[in-house]
């Protein structure tokens with residue numbers, strides 16, 4: 001049974017795996033399996049054409065020699081363009097010896113007349129920025145397939161080291177890397193295939209992957225039964241302000257559509273502005289202090305629709321009352337002046353701009369930055385964007401790619417807080433609630449885009465949340481051990 005079905009392996013973890021595997025099976029055999037997987041994926045998607053496999057100095061290049069051999073065997077016109085001959089005794093040497101066709105020098109002239117380029121230059125061994133000559137070679141043929149990673153894309157961070165050329169297809173092995181799902185890497189990979197190369201189970205020993213692909217099965221949603229009642233489903237309280245009631249209402253609506261048993265807005269002096277809204281919402285106008293005494297009101301959303309000043313009037317009281325607080329928007333702006341103001345919140349949901357104001361510039365790995373920030377604040381960090389990273393202080397990290405650019409519309413973040421708040425109120429552990437909330441929000445965005453010609457607005461996002469919840473519940477029944485992340489792409 002394959003372990004860690006939802007793991008995303010960093011290049012370092014992948015190296016550890018290769019090393020452990022080599023005690024059981026020759027690396028050249030894994031390379032052979034990898035090459036088969038790539039050649040099959042190419043055959044399935046492209047018409048027979050003139051192919052150049054551009055091979056680098058390491059095992060990525062080794063995989064390339066296998067691909068060249070197989071495609072040629074199947075009647076394709078193939079040439080290898082090599083950066084240099086693999087060293088004797090290395091697994092790539094074995095693969096290269098199996099290639100009996102032409103090996104051309106590493107120069108652009110070698111690519112004349114080529115229809116499809118197989119990028120076997122660098123994979124998970126990429127260590128430094130890709131030089132101009134390599135980048136120019138790869139750019140010379142517009143149709144490209146990458147083995148493992150488009151050369152230049154960091155498997156760990158998705159960043160481009162030097163330069164990288166986008167590919168139509170990327171075939172990786174065993175489990176994907178974080179860089180396959182983190183922008184800009186994700187956009188450069190094109191279609192992603194993750195192939196099973198019969199990695200022996202022993203190769204997993206000693207490995208505890210830190211990063212997961214966010215998908216049902218990583219978490220489970222609470223199931224509603226016959227005996228359900230509103231307090232069991234969970235009470236979500238949202239702080240309301242006087243200036244931007246729309247954002248607060250979006251969060252509250254999303255909470256109700258996600259299945260909260262009861263949603264209340266603590267509107268204080270602004271209560272009238274909210275009372276004209278949805279009839280199922282409860283609007284409180286009492287002073288916050290009296291509302292905090294209600295022990296059923298554990299989970300509070302603070303920030304959407306609030307000015308920093310309004311946040312300053314409520315957040316300290318929520319924290320002093322030991323409420324479970326999800327902080328967003330205005331609360332993050334208030335916290336940016338002094339991070340200690342957020343100490344005690346359970347989770348924060350900044351987009352990258354808010355994140356930088358809170359924690360400073362992000363250089364290098366965003367997953368690491370998110371984790372460090374989660375530890376600094378001792379709260380779950382949801383770093384939002386086209387890719388969303390969810391990090392817990394205990395080291396768990398998930399990357400969400402189940403979303404759509406249709407979510408890039410004002411108010412969509414407010415909806416997300418309502419979704420996450422509901423799952424927290426239903427009793428889910430905070431990191432899992434955040435992961436699940438981000439996935440449901442993405443699924444709702446995908447459905448809303450389908451229903452609204454690709455251009456939903458934030459008000460359209462809450463309606464599909466119930467359906468999204470059903471889809472997630474259904475998907476989480478799949479036996480992931482037989483259906484690892486590869487099959488979910």
Ligand SMILES: NC(=O)C1=CN([C@@H]2O[C@H](COP(=O)(O)OP(=O)(O)OC[C@H]3O[C@@H](n4cnc5c(N)ncnc54)[C@H](O)[C@@H]3O)[C@@H](O)[C@H]2O)[C@@H](O)CC1
Pocket residue numbers: 014017018027030031034056057058059060061062063121122123124125126127128129130131147148149173174197
């Ligand atoms: N477990 C797996 O997933 C398997 C991986 N295999 C392949 O093995 C690859 C990793 O092999 P390697 O560790 O040999 O790494 P690579 O083949 O990616 O590259 C390593 C070599 O490139 C050099 N290098 C790195 N960056 C450079 C740069 N910017 N400019 C010039 N030279 C640079 C390094 O010094 C080293 O010599 C994977 O990407 C995959 O294709 C398969 O062969 C078998 C199984």
Ligand SMILES: Nc1ncnc2c1ncn2[C@@H]1O[C@H](COP(=O)(O)OP(=O)(O)O)[C@@H](O)[C@H]1O
Pocket residue numbers: 329351384385386387388403404405406407408409410411412413414415416441
């Ligand atoms: N290109 C994109 N692809 C996928 N999801 C996106 C994209 N752009 C934005 N999102 C998602 O939409 C939401 C936007 O939230 P946020 O930036 O707080 O907006 P607002 O404050 O206007 O509501 C986040 O959950 C983010 O992950």
Ligand SMILES: [K+]
Pocket residue numbers: 060119120121122123146147148149150151
């Ligand atoms: K490559």
